[in-house]
Amino acid sequence: MQFRDLGRQYEALKEEIDAGVAEVIANTSFISGSQVQELEKQLAEYIGVRHCISCANGTDALNLALMVWDIGEGDAVFVPDFTFFSSGEVVSYHHATPIFVDVDEDTFNMVPEDLEQKIQAVLKEGKLIPRVIVAVDLFGQPAEYPKIRPIADRYGLKILEDSAQGFGGMIGERMAGSFGDISTTSFFPAKPLGCYGDGGAVFTDNDEWAAKLKSLRIHGKGTCKYDNVRIGLNSRLDTIQAAILLPKLRAFIEYERDRVNTAARKYGELLEGVVKVPVVREGYLSSWAQYTIQLPTQKHRDGLKDYLAEKGIPSMVYYQKPMHSQEAFRDVVDRLSDCRTSAGLCERVLSLPMHPYFTDGEQEWIAEAIRQYMQRENGR
Numbered sequence: 001m002q003f004r005d006l007g008r009q010y011e012a013l014k015e016e017i018d019a020g021v022a023e024v025i026a027n028t029s030f031i032s033g034s035q036v037q038e039l040e041k042q043l044a045e046y047i048g049v050r051h052c053i054s055c056a057n058g059t060d061a062l063n064l065a066l067m068v069w070d071i072g073e074g075d076a077v078f079v080p081d082f083t084f085f086s087s088g089e090v091v092s093y094h095h096a097t098p099i100f101v102d103v104d105e106d107t108f109n110m111v112p113e114d115l116e117q118k119i120q121a122v123l124k125e126g127k128l129i130p131r132v133i134v135a136v137d138l139f140g141q142p143a144e145y146p147k148i149r150p151i152a153d154r155y156g157l158k159i160l161e162d163s164a165q166g167f168g169g170m171i172g173e174r175m176a177g178s179f180g181d182i183s184t185t186s187f188f189p190a191k192p193l194g195c196y197g198d199g200g201a202v203f204t205d206n207d208e209w210a211a212k213l214k215s216l217r218i219h220g221k222g223t224c225k226y227d228n229v230r231i232g233l234n235s236r237l238d239t240i241q242a243a244i245l246l247p248k249l250r251a252f253i254e255y256e257r258d259r260v261n262t263a264a265r266k267y268g269e270l271l272e273g274v275v276k277v278p279v280v281r282e283g284y285l286s287s288w289a290q291y292t293i294q295l296p297t298q299k300h301r302d303g304l305k306d307y308l309a310e311k312g313i314p315s316m317v318y319y320q321k322p323m324h325s326q327e328a329f330r331d332v333v334d335r336l337s338d339c340r341t342s343a344g345l346c347e348r349v350l351s352l353p354m355h356p357y358f359t360d361g362e363q364e365w366i367a368e369a370i371r372q373y374m375q376r377e378n379g380r
């Protein structure tokens with residue numbers, strides 16, 4: 001059994017993917033081929049934003065956004081304490097200071113009340129200028145934008161939506177990727193929409209920022225690549241990856257997102273009362289980048305992981321360490337960044353196999369193994 005079965009997905013889409021890749025090779029349009037523009041057009045339309053600027057990976061997408069806003073030394077950027085390293089790494093990379101914000105035990109997303117308290121604390125201390133909120137749509141569920149947006153407005157901060165895991169998620173009728181002043185996603189193979197290597201994209205409604213992003217991703221180009229008006233990056237999406245993403249986007253829209261939601265409901269029914277299952281807020285839709293359960297203790301979590309592995313069921317710990325405990329941040333973290341809920345989650349979470357291509361009985365088998373383990377533990 002695979003944690004995320006990309007082999008089955010390829011079997012389903014093989015003809016279109018192979019033809020798309022062959023076409024790029026035949027045309028030798030490896031960089032900035034027409035498939036890249038076509039993909040950007042379709043992505044912008046799907047998300048409901050004016051501009052999609054593809055780039056080399058989800059980390060660069062975040063980097064590009066911070067570069068557009070000239071974020072740097074002396075700036076405070078608020079980042080959830082429970083997320084993939086990139087969300088905070090980019091902040092330190094630009095010599096700004098990440099301030100870590102605690103997350104909600106049910107949804108794993110940033111707690112708006114803790115965010116506001118930390119903004120106030122930074123203002124009171126007076127050393128850093130609060131500039132940006134990196135709101136992460138963790139495990140596929142959009143962050144709580146109806147509460148985060150008013151806080152951003154109240155203190156004059158920008159929202160950078162890190163939707164690397166959130167692609168396809170919604171609040172009401174609005175798509176993830178449209179909630180930030182600038183939003184980003186990743187096409188790393190295991191994400192909800194993944195390519196066959198590295199890839200990413202930036203979304204925005206702002207024409208001026210979009211123009212700057214297009215310059216920044218190609219060496220700060222002016223009229224052309226050899227006229228350079230600012231310091232930028234080399235961060236493009238390969239044409240081959242765009243050709244792979246086009247049929248995958250169609251499958252994602254047509255049925256994959258629905259299927260992972262069906263799979264999540266099934267896990268919920270099978271595991272309710274056995275372990276703590278993830279909660280999706282009323283009116284929110286998740287794209288289930290991960291299906292993450294919680295065990296009563298770290299001992300249970302580690303024990304279950306081993307028990308499942310013995311039965312050939314893969315599982316993953318996302319995340320093992322809260323951001324504020326990462327060694328890389330040792331010089332920037334202060335007492336403001338201690339986050340109790342996030343630290344506890346790191347001891348108790350376990351992500352189960354999740355993808356749109358389960359066959360009959362697979363989820364039942366996984367759930368049965370979890371039930372057996374919990375029964376054995378509780379009987380001790």
Ligand SMILES: *Cc1c(COP(=O)(O)O)cnc(C)c1O
Nearest residue numbers: 057058059084086087164186188
């Ligand atoms: C994967 C991920 C990224 C980085 O994306 P890459 O394409 O791997 O650079 C950033 N933020 C979050 C929350 C992620 O899960």
